[in-house]
Structure formats: structure tokens, C-alpha cells
Amino acid sequence: MEQRIDRIKKQLHSQSYKLTPQREATVKVLLEHEEDHLSAEDVYLLVKEKAPEIGLATVYRTLELLNELEVVDKINFGDGVSRYDLRKEGADHFHHHLVCIECGSVDEIQEDLLGDVERVVEKDWNFKIKDHRLTFHGICHRCQNKEDKHNKTEPEEKEMNKVK
Amino acid sequence: MEQRIDRIKKQLHSQSYKLTPQREATVKVLLEHEEDHLSAEDVYLLVKEKAPEIGLATVYRTLELLNELEVVDKINFGDGVSRYDLRKEGADHFHHHLVCIECGSVDEIQEDLLGDVERVVEKDWNFKIKDHRLTFHGICHRCQNKEDKHNKTEPEEKEMNKVK
DNA sequence: TTTCTTGCAAAGAGTTTGCAGCTTC
DNA sequence: GAAGCTGCAAACTCTTTGCAAGAAA
Secondary structure, eight states: HHHHHHHHHHHHHHHHOHHHHHHHHHHHHHHHHSSOOOHHHHHHHHHHOOTTTTTTHHHHHHHHHHTTTEEEEEOOOOHHHOOEEETTTOSSOOOOOEEEEEEEEEEEESSSSOOOHHHHHHHHHHOOEEEEEEEEEOOOHHHHHHTTTTTTOOOOOSTOOOOO | OHHHHHHHHHHTTTTTTOHHHHHHHHHHHHTTTSSSSEEHHHHHHHHHHTTTOOOHHHHHHHHHHHHHHEEEEEEEEOSSSSEEEEETTOOOOOOOEEETTTOOOOOOOOOOHHHHHHHHHHHHHEEEEEEEEEEEEOOOOHHHHHHTOOOOOOOOGGGGGGOO
């Protein structure tokens, strides 16, 4: 984690930005929640635990900055809020998402499933692909089991990672 | 077009909704702009030409309704506005999009490129897919040509279809 | 000092909602 | 006349911006 922050710090410096305490706290929160898909508000509340004086505007500005540096990806699952997803280091493509329409959970697929498809699109549509967004909406494995068992109660986790 | 409106009318009636003049005007606008990706505001302005008394709220309510009936799909290209895309009749999957990061144009891919990918996801992730969203961001064929020719001027079309 | 950054409050943009009046069955 | 629908304005939510004060080089 330290090394990762260090690399981000260098990245910031290389464009003459600083890694201020607020920015560092924000990055830490993102690292600690790599699996989640936090909204700006979510990040704000979590950062506040480390740095209570921080303002929401600073969080927005930091996330915007990290997005420009391609440290995070801004994603949108159609529920009206932007979510921020830390880029995996070394990943040469943006990962995919599985959004459950029952429980709102979001799982990630790290594998690159689009290699073939992208070759087709580049060739047949003459479109030079720079990035992609692939999201499946459906029923996650947990909810499928729930339904099989006719057990409709929700063994709930944190709400934060949920798309309403 | 008439038949299409008729089918939508029946669909509305089957759930005891009415095809009011305002709703019909909205549907017509959507049909006339099938290739575009209009925002609610865009639709509103176009509907106003046919039915000047219509209110923006009615347009929002109609689009919401049509979305529920699966006549339109609500999509989001990350620029802060929802866009509404008429479903192709008979299409068994939601089409894909090519968003140009140069000129903001949005092209559609009607072919189903995800058949294989979906089978993998359903099997390996045990995820029951109901819908998908696939968008590629990159350089469209028009802008590639522009760059080749070192001709940076924009032979512009309507702004409406553009993602800023 | 100069430049960057921050917190706060206000402003903006997009969307939703409450409600009285109007249609339609 | 009950139920559904509409236009308007107000409310709401998420995000951005202006600005004076603070921190870093």
C-alpha cells in the first residue's frame, strides 16, 4: 500500500500537483475499499473518519484529479451517482461489472472478456478503441441461491457498495 | 410508424395507461430520432415544436413510463445526463455504442457481439444475465480520417446527438 | 512571494414531486 | 365522479465554482 501511495505521489509531482494530507487520506480510503464502488459521498464519509476537517468539495476535486491521472475510473451504473473505481495496477483494460438487480451488489470481472470483440469492432467499424465500459445486469449467484431456497431474507453487508 | 405507435398504445392500455396527446407527441419524436441519443431536455425541445404547451415534467414522466414498459432504454455515457434510446423492435438484446472522444458522436452497433461472452459469464460467474451495457470510447472513423488529412475542422451535424 | 490547495457557502444542472385543475371513461 | 394525466413551481440531489484564508516551495 505504501508503495502504491508513493507511486501516486510521484505521478502527482510529475504534473506539479502535491500529495496533500487530504489527498493522501482520500487515496488511502480508495485503497482500503478497492473492491467497492464508492460514490463521492461514500468516500467523503470514510475520509472524514481519518481527516474530520475535510470538505466534500475537496473530495470531489481529488477524485476528479485522480480520474485525470487515470488512477481511478469514474463509472456510472445508472442510479444517478458517479462511482469511483481504483484502477488495478498493470491492468491493460478496464474491468467489467456485474450489477445484481435483486440486491444491488456489484461484482468485478478482472479477466479481459472483450479481446475478440474489440478486434471485430476496430476492424469492421473502423473505430479506434481507447476504453470500454461493460456492465451486466442480472441476478448474482447469491440471490440465485436465495431464491432456490425460498429464503428471501437478506444477509446484508455494507450498504455502501450497493446500487439502489 | 403508425403501427409502431399503435403497438405502444396497446402496451400502455394493457397496463391501464393512456396514450395522451402529450405521450403520443413524445413517442413520435423518439421514433423520428431513432438514431440519436436524446436527453430529456432534447426530447422536450423537440416535442415542444409539435405540442408547445407540454411541460418538461411530463416529458420526464413519459420517458420514465416508456422505460418501464421497455419501449426505451435509459443510458448514460458519463456526461451527467440520461439519454433515451428507443428499443429496436424484435431486438433480443440491447445494442452497443461507440462514443467518439474527439467529436462526441455516438454510433450504434446492432449486431450482438456478446453472445459468447455472456455464456462465459453465466457459466463461470454463475450470474444470470438480464441486460447489458457495452460502450466503447475511442476515435470514430470520421475523426480518424480527419486526422489523417491533418484537417481539424469539424463538418458539424446536429449537436443533439453529441456527448460533451 | 508566488503558486497551489482547502473549506465553506453559494450556485448550477438535472430530475422529481406536490398540487390544483383538466380529461377521460 | 373516480381515476388518470398535465403544467407549473418548488424541492431535491449531486456536483461544481468563487473566494478568502492557509500551506508549501
